[in-house]
Amino acid sequence: MEYCTNQPVAVYLKFYYTGNMPIVKCKICKKDFYAKPNWLRRGLGKYCSLSCSQEGRRKGRHVKCHICGKITYKTPKALKGSKSKKYFCGKSCQTIWRNSIIFVGKNHSNWKSGEFTYKNVLTKSSTPKVCMLCKENDKRILVAHHIDKNRRNNRLKNLIWLCFNCHFLVHQYRREEDRLKFNLKKARSGAAIVQLEGHRVVVPRNWVQFPMVAPLRGLNINKSRSSYDLYSLYSPKFAKQT
Ligand SMILES: [Zn+2]
Ligand SMILES: [Zn+2]
Ligand SMILES: [Zn+2]
Ligand SMILES: [Zn+2]
Known part of the structure:
Protein backbone atom coordinates (compact mmCIF):
# COMPACT_ATOMS: atom_id res chain seq x y z
CA MET A 1 0.00 0.00 0.00
CA ARG A 57 -0.49 38.04 36.10
CA ARG A 58 -1.45 41.75 35.79
CA LYS A 59 -4.03 42.81 38.39
CA GLY A 60 -4.38 46.50 37.40
CA ARG A 61 -6.55 48.24 34.84
CA HIS A 62 -6.15 50.04 31.51
CA VAL A 63 -7.22 53.69 31.86
CA LYS A 64 -7.43 56.76 29.63
CA CYS A 65 -4.97 59.63 30.13
CA HIS A 66 -6.89 62.65 31.48
CA ILE A 67 -5.01 65.07 29.20
CA CYS A 68 -4.12 63.31 25.93
CA GLY A 69 -6.52 60.35 26.01
CA LYS A 70 -3.81 57.72 25.53
CA ILE A 71 -4.68 54.29 26.98
CA THR A 72 -2.23 53.33 29.73
CA TYR A 73 -1.92 50.48 32.22
CA LYS A 74 -2.07 51.33 35.92
CA THR A 75 -1.07 48.99 38.72
CA PRO A 76 -3.49 48.38 41.64
CA LYS A 77 -1.17 50.48 43.83
CA ALA A 78 -1.37 53.43 41.43
CA LEU A 79 -5.15 53.11 41.16
CA LYS A 80 -5.53 53.05 44.93
CA GLY A 81 -2.99 55.80 45.60
CA SER A 82 -4.49 58.46 43.33
CA LYS A 83 -6.18 61.25 45.33
CA SER A 84 -7.84 62.93 42.36
CA LYS A 85 -8.80 59.64 40.66
CA LYS A 86 -7.46 61.11 37.44
CA TYR A 87 -4.82 59.11 35.59
CA PHE A 88 -2.11 60.19 33.20
CA CYS A 89 0.11 58.55 30.59
CA GLY A 90 3.21 60.18 32.05
CA LYS A 91 4.75 62.92 34.15
CA SER A 92 4.43 65.53 31.39
CA CYS A 93 0.65 65.14 31.12
CA GLN A 94 0.34 65.07 34.91
CA THR A 95 2.33 68.33 35.16
CA ILE A 96 0.06 70.06 32.61
CA TRP A 97 -2.97 69.14 34.71
CA ARG A 98 -1.35 70.03 38.03
CA ASN A 99 -0.10 73.46 36.89
CA SER A 100 -3.46 74.43 35.43
CA ILE A 101 -5.74 73.37 38.29
CA ILE A 102 -3.99 72.46 41.52
CA PHE A 103 -0.98 74.72 42.13
CA VAL A 104 -2.50 77.83 40.67
CA GLY A 105 -3.89 81.06 42.11
CA LYS A 106 -4.71 80.87 45.81
CA ASN A 107 -3.46 77.29 46.06
CA HIS A 108 0.04 78.26 44.95
CA SER A 109 2.63 78.58 47.73
CA ASN A 110 3.78 81.98 46.37
CA TRP A 111 0.26 83.46 46.50
CA LYS A 112 0.22 86.72 48.49
CA SER A 113 -2.99 88.72 48.38
CA GLY A 114 -4.01 88.70 44.72
CA GLU A 115 -3.27 92.42 44.51
CA PHE A 116 -0.97 92.09 41.53
CA THR A 117 -2.91 89.58 39.47
CA TYR A 118 -4.69 92.10 37.25
CA LYS A 119 -2.59 91.41 34.16
CA ASN A 120 -3.23 87.68 34.55
CA VAL A 121 -6.95 88.26 35.02
CA LEU A 122 -7.07 90.19 31.74
CA THR A 123 -4.86 87.75 29.83
CA LYS A 124 -7.01 84.77 30.83
CA SER A 125 -10.21 86.57 29.84
CA SER A 126 -11.49 86.88 26.28
CA THR A 127 -10.75 90.65 26.17
CA PRO A 128 -9.00 91.39 22.84
CA LYS A 129 -5.37 92.47 23.30
CA VAL A 130 -5.65 95.95 21.82
CA CYS A 131 -5.44 99.43 23.31
CA MET A 132 -8.95 100.66 24.11
CA LEU A 133 -8.20 104.16 22.79
CA CYS A 134 -5.77 103.97 19.86
CA LYS A 135 -6.33 100.28 18.87
CA GLU A 136 -2.58 99.55 19.13
CA ASN A 137 -2.09 95.76 19.24
CA ASP A 138 1.63 95.46 20.01
CA LYS A 139 1.59 93.21 23.08
CA ARG A 140 4.94 94.56 24.33
CA ILE A 141 3.51 98.00 25.12
CA LEU A 142 0.10 97.01 26.50
CA VAL A 143 -0.68 97.51 30.20
CA ALA A 144 -3.69 96.67 32.32
CA HIS A 145 -5.50 99.80 33.53
CA HIS A 146 -7.91 100.03 36.45
CA ILE A 147 -10.93 102.06 35.36
CA ASP A 148 -11.75 103.24 38.90
CA LYS A 149 -7.98 103.73 39.60
CA ASN A 150 -8.22 101.33 42.55
CA ARG A 151 -5.37 98.83 42.20
CA ARG A 152 -7.02 96.38 44.60
CA ASN A 153 -10.18 96.13 42.54
CA ASN A 154 -9.07 93.37 40.18
CA ARG A 155 -12.44 92.33 38.88
CA LEU A 156 -12.56 91.86 35.13
CA LYS A 157 -15.15 94.63 34.77
CA ASN A 158 -12.65 97.12 36.19
CA LEU A 159 -9.77 96.20 33.85
CA ILE A 160 -8.92 97.15 30.27
CA TRP A 161 -5.89 97.11 27.99
CA LEU A 162 -4.16 100.43 27.23
CA CYS A 163 -0.86 101.17 25.51
CA PHE A 164 1.89 102.98 27.47
CA ASN A 165 1.14 106.26 25.75
CA CYS A 166 -2.64 106.23 26.24
CA HIS A 167 -2.17 104.99 29.81
CA PHE A 168 0.01 107.95 30.64
CA LEU A 169 -2.50 110.37 29.07
CA VAL A 170 -5.45 108.81 30.90
CA HIS A 171 -3.71 109.15 34.27
CA GLN A 172 -2.47 112.71 33.60
CA TYR A 173 -5.34 114.38 31.74
CA ARG A 174 -8.96 114.52 32.82
CA ARG A 175 -10.10 114.92 29.24
CA GLU A 176 -8.52 111.65 28.13
CA GLU A 177 -10.08 109.86 31.08
CA ASP A 178 -13.51 111.20 30.11
CA ARG A 179 -12.92 110.09 26.55
CA LEU A 180 -12.02 106.62 27.74
CA LYS A 181 -15.10 106.35 29.94
CA PHE A 182 -17.29 107.51 27.08
CA ASN A 183 -15.75 104.89 24.77
CA LEU A 184 -16.28 102.23 27.40
CA LYS A 185 -19.89 103.11 28.01
CA LYS A 186 -20.58 102.92 24.32
CA ALA A 187 -18.70 99.67 23.82
CA ARG A 188 -20.31 97.94 26.83
CA SER A 189 -23.88 99.09 26.28
CA GLY A 190 -23.80 98.55 22.51
CA ALA A 191 -25.44 101.93 22.05
CA ALA A 192 -24.69 105.42 20.80
CA ILE A 193 -24.64 108.34 23.23
CA VAL A 194 -25.77 111.69 21.90
CA GLN A 195 -26.39 115.14 23.35
CA LEU A 196 -30.09 115.97 23.18
CA GLU A 197 -31.61 119.17 24.60
CA GLY A 198 -28.57 119.64 26.77
CA HIS A 199 -28.72 116.08 28.20
CA ARG A 200 -26.64 113.13 27.19
CA VAL A 201 -28.96 110.37 25.98
CA VAL A 202 -28.16 106.73 25.36
CA VAL A 203 -29.62 105.67 22.03
CA PRO A 204 -29.76 101.90 21.39
CA ARG A 205 -27.88 100.93 18.26
CA ASN A 206 -30.96 99.82 16.33
CA TRP A 207 -32.56 103.21 16.94
CA VAL A 208 -29.88 104.94 14.93
CA GLN A 209 -31.30 103.54 11.71
CA PHE A 210 -34.80 104.50 12.78
CA PRO A 211 -35.90 107.59 10.76
CA MET A 212 -37.61 109.27 13.71
CA VAL A 213 -34.39 109.83 15.62
CA ALA A 214 -32.53 111.74 12.93
CA PRO A 215 -34.97 114.70 12.58
CA LEU A 216 -34.73 115.37 16.32
CA ARG A 217 -32.59 118.50 16.53
CA GLY A 218 -31.13 117.61 13.15
CA LEU A 219 -28.68 115.07 14.48
CA ASN A 220 -26.91 113.18 11.77
CA ILE A 221 -25.58 110.16 13.58
CA ASN A 222 -22.96 108.83 11.26
CA LYS A 223 -22.00 105.29 12.22
CA SER A 224 -18.61 105.59 10.58
CA ARG A 225 -17.64 108.43 12.94
CA SER A 226 -15.58 107.49 15.94
CA SER A 227 -17.16 107.91 19.35
CA TYR A 228 -14.69 110.69 20.04
CA ASP A 229 -16.02 112.71 17.10
CA LEU A 230 -19.55 112.20 18.33
CA TYR A 231 -18.58 113.34 21.77
CA SER A 232 -16.82 116.52 20.68
CA LEU A 233 -19.61 117.31 18.21
CA TYR A 234 -22.48 117.02 20.62
CA SER A 235 -20.80 118.18 23.78
CA PRO A 236 -20.16 121.94 23.57
CA LYS A 237 -17.79 121.86 26.54
CA PHE A 238 -15.33 119.61 24.75
CA ALA A 239 -15.98 121.00 21.30
CA LYS A 240 -14.41 124.28 22.46
CA GLN A 241 -11.21 122.59 23.59
CA THR A 242 -10.51 120.84 20.31
ZN1 LIG B 1 -1.36 33.00 24.67
ZN1 LIG C 1 -1.19 61.85 28.30
ZN1 LIG D 1 -3.17 103.50 22.95
ZN1 LIG E 1 -3.90 102.82 34.94
Missing part, protein backbone atom coordinates in the same frame (compact mmCIF):
# COMPACT_ATOMS: atom_id res chain seq x y z
CA GLU A 2 1.31 3.38 -1.00
CA TYR A 3 0.52 6.87 0.17
CA CYS A 4 0.68 9.93 -1.98
CA THR A 5 1.79 12.17 0.92
CA ASN A 6 3.42 11.75 4.29
CA GLN A 7 -0.04 11.50 5.93
CA PRO A 8 0.74 8.42 8.03
CA VAL A 9 3.60 10.28 9.66
CA ALA A 10 1.28 13.11 10.62
CA VAL A 11 -1.33 10.68 11.96
CA TYR A 12 1.34 8.96 14.03
CA LEU A 13 2.62 12.27 15.43
CA LYS A 14 -0.88 13.38 16.35
CA PHE A 15 -1.55 10.14 18.13
CA TYR A 16 1.76 10.35 19.93
CA TYR A 17 1.35 13.94 21.15
CA THR A 18 -2.32 13.76 22.12
CA GLY A 19 -1.58 10.67 24.04
CA ASN A 20 1.05 12.21 26.24
CA MET A 21 0.62 16.01 26.02
CA PRO A 22 -2.99 17.23 26.22
CA ILE A 23 -4.05 20.25 24.17
CA VAL A 24 -4.86 23.26 26.40
CA LYS A 25 -6.37 26.66 25.55
CA CYS A 26 -4.33 29.75 26.49
CA LYS A 27 -6.24 31.94 28.97
CA ILE A 28 -5.14 35.16 27.31
CA CYS A 29 -4.92 34.65 23.54
CA LYS A 30 -7.22 31.55 23.35
CA LYS A 31 -4.65 29.69 21.24
CA ASP A 32 -4.35 25.88 21.53
CA PHE A 33 -1.03 24.57 22.77
CA TYR A 34 0.41 21.35 24.16
CA ALA A 35 0.94 21.27 27.88
CA LYS A 36 3.02 18.73 29.75
CA PRO A 37 0.90 16.50 32.05
CA ASN A 38 3.13 17.37 35.01
CA TRP A 39 2.48 21.13 34.44
CA LEU A 40 -1.27 20.51 34.70
CA ARG A 41 -0.78 18.35 37.80
CA ARG A 42 1.02 21.29 39.47
CA GLY A 43 -1.62 23.82 38.38
CA LEU A 44 0.55 25.27 35.60
CA GLY A 45 0.10 25.29 31.82
CA LYS A 46 -2.40 28.14 31.70
CA TYR A 47 -0.62 30.39 29.21
CA CYS A 48 0.88 29.61 25.81
CA SER A 49 3.93 31.87 26.11
CA LEU A 50 5.93 34.06 28.45
CA SER A 51 4.25 37.24 27.18
CA CYS A 52 0.76 35.76 27.76
CA SER A 53 1.84 34.64 31.21
CA GLN A 54 3.01 38.16 32.09
CA GLU A 55 -0.27 39.59 30.78
CA GLY A 56 -2.24 37.09 32.87
Whole structure:
Protein backbone atom coordinates (compact mmCIF):
# COMPACT_ATOMS: atom_id res chain seq x y z
CA MET A 1 0.00 0.00 0.00
CA GLU A 2 1.31 3.38 -1.00
CA TYR A 3 0.52 6.87 0.17
CA CYS A 4 0.68 9.93 -1.98
CA THR A 5 1.79 12.17 0.92
CA ASN A 6 3.42 11.75 4.29
CA GLN A 7 -0.04 11.50 5.93
CA PRO A 8 0.74 8.42 8.03
CA VAL A 9 3.60 10.28 9.66
CA ALA A 10 1.28 13.11 10.62
CA VAL A 11 -1.33 10.68 11.96
CA TYR A 12 1.34 8.96 14.03
CA LEU A 13 2.62 12.27 15.43
CA LYS A 14 -0.88 13.38 16.35
CA PHE A 15 -1.55 10.14 18.13
CA TYR A 16 1.76 10.35 19.93
CA TYR A 17 1.35 13.94 21.15
CA THR A 18 -2.32 13.76 22.12
CA GLY A 19 -1.58 10.67 24.04
CA ASN A 20 1.05 12.21 26.24
CA MET A 21 0.62 16.01 26.02
CA PRO A 22 -2.99 17.23 26.22
CA ILE A 23 -4.05 20.25 24.17
CA VAL A 24 -4.86 23.26 26.40
CA LYS A 25 -6.37 26.66 25.55
CA CYS A 26 -4.33 29.75 26.49
CA LYS A 27 -6.24 31.94 28.97
CA ILE A 28 -5.14 35.16 27.31
CA CYS A 29 -4.92 34.65 23.54
CA LYS A 30 -7.22 31.55 23.35
CA LYS A 31 -4.65 29.69 21.24
CA ASP A 32 -4.35 25.88 21.53
CA PHE A 33 -1.03 24.57 22.77
CA TYR A 34 0.41 21.35 24.16
CA ALA A 35 0.94 21.27 27.88
CA LYS A 36 3.02 18.73 29.75
CA PRO A 37 0.90 16.50 32.05
CA ASN A 38 3.13 17.37 35.01
CA TRP A 39 2.48 21.13 34.44
CA LEU A 40 -1.27 20.51 34.70
CA ARG A 41 -0.78 18.35 37.80
CA ARG A 42 1.02 21.29 39.47
CA GLY A 43 -1.62 23.82 38.38
CA LEU A 44 0.55 25.27 35.60
CA GLY A 45 0.10 25.29 31.82
CA LYS A 46 -2.40 28.14 31.70
CA TYR A 47 -0.62 30.39 29.21
CA CYS A 48 0.88 29.61 25.81
CA SER A 49 3.93 31.87 26.11
CA LEU A 50 5.93 34.06 28.45
CA SER A 51 4.25 37.24 27.18
CA CYS A 52 0.76 35.76 27.76
CA SER A 53 1.84 34.64 31.21
CA GLN A 54 3.01 38.16 32.09
CA GLU A 55 -0.27 39.59 30.78
CA GLY A 56 -2.24 37.09 32.87
CA ARG A 57 -0.49 38.04 36.10
CA ARG A 58 -1.45 41.75 35.79
CA LYS A 59 -4.03 42.81 38.39
CA GLY A 60 -4.38 46.50 37.40
CA ARG A 61 -6.55 48.24 34.84
CA HIS A 62 -6.15 50.04 31.51
CA VAL A 63 -7.22 53.69 31.86
CA LYS A 64 -7.43 56.76 29.63
CA CYS A 65 -4.97 59.63 30.13
CA HIS A 66 -6.89 62.65 31.48
CA ILE A 67 -5.01 65.07 29.20
CA CYS A 68 -4.12 63.31 25.93
CA GLY A 69 -6.52 60.35 26.01
CA LYS A 70 -3.81 57.72 25.53
CA ILE A 71 -4.68 54.29 26.98
CA THR A 72 -2.23 53.33 29.73
CA TYR A 73 -1.92 50.48 32.22
CA LYS A 74 -2.07 51.33 35.92
CA THR A 75 -1.07 48.99 38.72
CA PRO A 76 -3.49 48.38 41.64
CA LYS A 77 -1.17 50.48 43.83
CA ALA A 78 -1.37 53.43 41.43
CA LEU A 79 -5.15 53.11 41.16
CA LYS A 80 -5.53 53.05 44.93
CA GLY A 81 -2.99 55.80 45.60
CA SER A 82 -4.49 58.46 43.33
CA LYS A 83 -6.18 61.25 45.33
CA SER A 84 -7.84 62.93 42.36
CA LYS A 85 -8.80 59.64 40.66
CA LYS A 86 -7.46 61.11 37.44
CA TYR A 87 -4.82 59.11 35.59
CA PHE A 88 -2.11 60.19 33.20
CA CYS A 89 0.11 58.55 30.59
CA GLY A 90 3.21 60.18 32.05
CA LYS A 91 4.75 62.92 34.15
CA SER A 92 4.43 65.53 31.39
CA CYS A 93 0.65 65.14 31.12
CA GLN A 94 0.34 65.07 34.91
CA THR A 95 2.33 68.33 35.16
CA ILE A 96 0.06 70.06 32.61
CA TRP A 97 -2.97 69.14 34.71
CA ARG A 98 -1.35 70.03 38.03
CA ASN A 99 -0.10 73.46 36.89
CA SER A 100 -3.46 74.43 35.43
CA ILE A 101 -5.74 73.37 38.29
CA ILE A 102 -3.99 72.46 41.52
CA PHE A 103 -0.98 74.72 42.13
CA VAL A 104 -2.50 77.83 40.67
CA GLY A 105 -3.89 81.06 42.11
CA LYS A 106 -4.71 80.87 45.81
CA ASN A 107 -3.46 77.29 46.06
CA HIS A 108 0.04 78.26 44.95
CA SER A 109 2.63 78.58 47.73
CA ASN A 110 3.78 81.98 46.37
CA TRP A 111 0.26 83.46 46.50
CA LYS A 112 0.22 86.72 48.49
CA SER A 113 -2.99 88.72 48.38
CA GLY A 114 -4.01 88.70 44.72
CA GLU A 115 -3.27 92.42 44.51
CA PHE A 116 -0.97 92.09 41.53
CA THR A 117 -2.91 89.58 39.47
CA TYR A 118 -4.69 92.10 37.25
CA LYS A 119 -2.59 91.41 34.16
CA ASN A 120 -3.23 87.68 34.55
CA VAL A 121 -6.95 88.26 35.02
CA LEU A 122 -7.07 90.19 31.74
CA THR A 123 -4.86 87.75 29.83
CA LYS A 124 -7.01 84.77 30.83
CA SER A 125 -10.21 86.57 29.84
CA SER A 126 -11.49 86.88 26.28
CA THR A 127 -10.75 90.65 26.17
CA PRO A 128 -9.00 91.39 22.84
CA LYS A 129 -5.37 92.47 23.30
CA VAL A 130 -5.65 95.95 21.82
CA CYS A 131 -5.44 99.43 23.31
CA MET A 132 -8.95 100.66 24.11
CA LEU A 133 -8.20 104.16 22.79
CA CYS A 134 -5.77 103.97 19.86
CA LYS A 135 -6.33 100.28 18.87
CA GLU A 136 -2.58 99.55 19.13
CA ASN A 137 -2.09 95.76 19.24
CA ASP A 138 1.63 95.46 20.01
CA LYS A 139 1.59 93.21 23.08
CA ARG A 140 4.94 94.56 24.33
CA ILE A 141 3.51 98.00 25.12
CA LEU A 142 0.10 97.01 26.50
CA VAL A 143 -0.68 97.51 30.20
CA ALA A 144 -3.69 96.67 32.32
CA HIS A 145 -5.50 99.80 33.53
CA HIS A 146 -7.91 100.03 36.45
CA ILE A 147 -10.93 102.06 35.36
CA ASP A 148 -11.75 103.24 38.90
CA LYS A 149 -7.98 103.73 39.60
CA ASN A 150 -8.22 101.33 42.55
CA ARG A 151 -5.37 98.83 42.20
CA ARG A 152 -7.02 96.38 44.60
CA ASN A 153 -10.18 96.13 42.54
CA ASN A 154 -9.07 93.37 40.18
CA ARG A 155 -12.44 92.33 38.88
CA LEU A 156 -12.56 91.86 35.13
CA LYS A 157 -15.15 94.63 34.77
CA ASN A 158 -12.65 97.12 36.19
CA LEU A 159 -9.77 96.20 33.85
CA ILE A 160 -8.92 97.15 30.27
CA TRP A 161 -5.89 97.11 27.99
CA LEU A 162 -4.16 100.43 27.23
CA CYS A 163 -0.86 101.17 25.51
CA PHE A 164 1.89 102.98 27.47
CA ASN A 165 1.14 106.26 25.75
CA CYS A 166 -2.64 106.23 26.24
CA HIS A 167 -2.17 104.99 29.81
CA PHE A 168 0.01 107.95 30.64
CA LEU A 169 -2.50 110.37 29.07
CA VAL A 170 -5.45 108.81 30.90
CA HIS A 171 -3.71 109.15 34.27
CA GLN A 172 -2.47 112.71 33.60
CA TYR A 173 -5.34 114.38 31.74
CA ARG A 174 -8.96 114.52 32.82
CA ARG A 175 -10.10 114.92 29.24
CA GLU A 176 -8.52 111.65 28.13
CA GLU A 177 -10.08 109.86 31.08
CA ASP A 178 -13.51 111.20 30.11
CA ARG A 179 -12.92 110.09 26.55
CA LEU A 180 -12.02 106.62 27.74
CA LYS A 181 -15.10 106.35 29.94
CA PHE A 182 -17.29 107.51 27.08
CA ASN A 183 -15.75 104.89 24.77
CA LEU A 184 -16.28 102.23 27.40
CA LYS A 185 -19.89 103.11 28.01
CA LYS A 186 -20.58 102.92 24.32
CA ALA A 187 -18.70 99.67 23.82
CA ARG A 188 -20.31 97.94 26.83
CA SER A 189 -23.88 99.09 26.28
CA GLY A 190 -23.80 98.55 22.51
CA ALA A 191 -25.44 101.93 22.05
CA ALA A 192 -24.69 105.42 20.80
CA ILE A 193 -24.64 108.34 23.23
CA VAL A 194 -25.77 111.69 21.90
CA GLN A 195 -26.39 115.14 23.35
CA LEU A 196 -30.09 115.97 23.18
CA GLU A 197 -31.61 119.17 24.60
CA GLY A 198 -28.57 119.64 26.77
CA HIS A 199 -28.72 116.08 28.20
CA ARG A 200 -26.64 113.13 27.19
CA VAL A 201 -28.96 110.37 25.98
CA VAL A 202 -28.16 106.73 25.36
CA VAL A 203 -29.62 105.67 22.03
CA PRO A 204 -29.76 101.90 21.39
CA ARG A 205 -27.88 100.93 18.26
CA ASN A 206 -30.96 99.82 16.33
CA TRP A 207 -32.56 103.21 16.94
CA VAL A 208 -29.88 104.94 14.93
CA GLN A 209 -31.30 103.54 11.71
CA PHE A 210 -34.80 104.50 12.78
CA PRO A 211 -35.90 107.59 10.76
CA MET A 212 -37.61 109.27 13.71
CA VAL A 213 -34.39 109.83 15.62
CA ALA A 214 -32.53 111.74 12.93
CA PRO A 215 -34.97 114.70 12.58
CA LEU A 216 -34.73 115.37 16.32
CA ARG A 217 -32.59 118.50 16.53
CA GLY A 218 -31.13 117.61 13.15
CA LEU A 219 -28.68 115.07 14.48
CA ASN A 220 -26.91 113.18 11.77
CA ILE A 221 -25.58 110.16 13.58
CA ASN A 222 -22.96 108.83 11.26
CA LYS A 223 -22.00 105.29 12.22
CA SER A 224 -18.61 105.59 10.58
CA ARG A 225 -17.64 108.43 12.94
CA SER A 226 -15.58 107.49 15.94
CA SER A 227 -17.16 107.91 19.35
CA TYR A 228 -14.69 110.69 20.04
CA ASP A 229 -16.02 112.71 17.10
CA LEU A 230 -19.55 112.20 18.33
CA TYR A 231 -18.58 113.34 21.77
CA SER A 232 -16.82 116.52 20.68
CA LEU A 233 -19.61 117.31 18.21
CA TYR A 234 -22.48 117.02 20.62
CA SER A 235 -20.80 118.18 23.78
CA PRO A 236 -20.16 121.94 23.57
CA LYS A 237 -17.79 121.86 26.54
CA PHE A 238 -15.33 119.61 24.75
CA ALA A 239 -15.98 121.00 21.30
CA LYS A 240 -14.41 124.28 22.46
CA GLN A 241 -11.21 122.59 23.59
CA THR A 242 -10.51 120.84 20.31
ZN1 LIG B 1 -1.36 33.00 24.67
ZN1 LIG C 1 -1.19 61.85 28.30
ZN1 LIG D 1 -3.17 103.50 22.95
ZN1 LIG E 1 -3.90 102.82 34.94
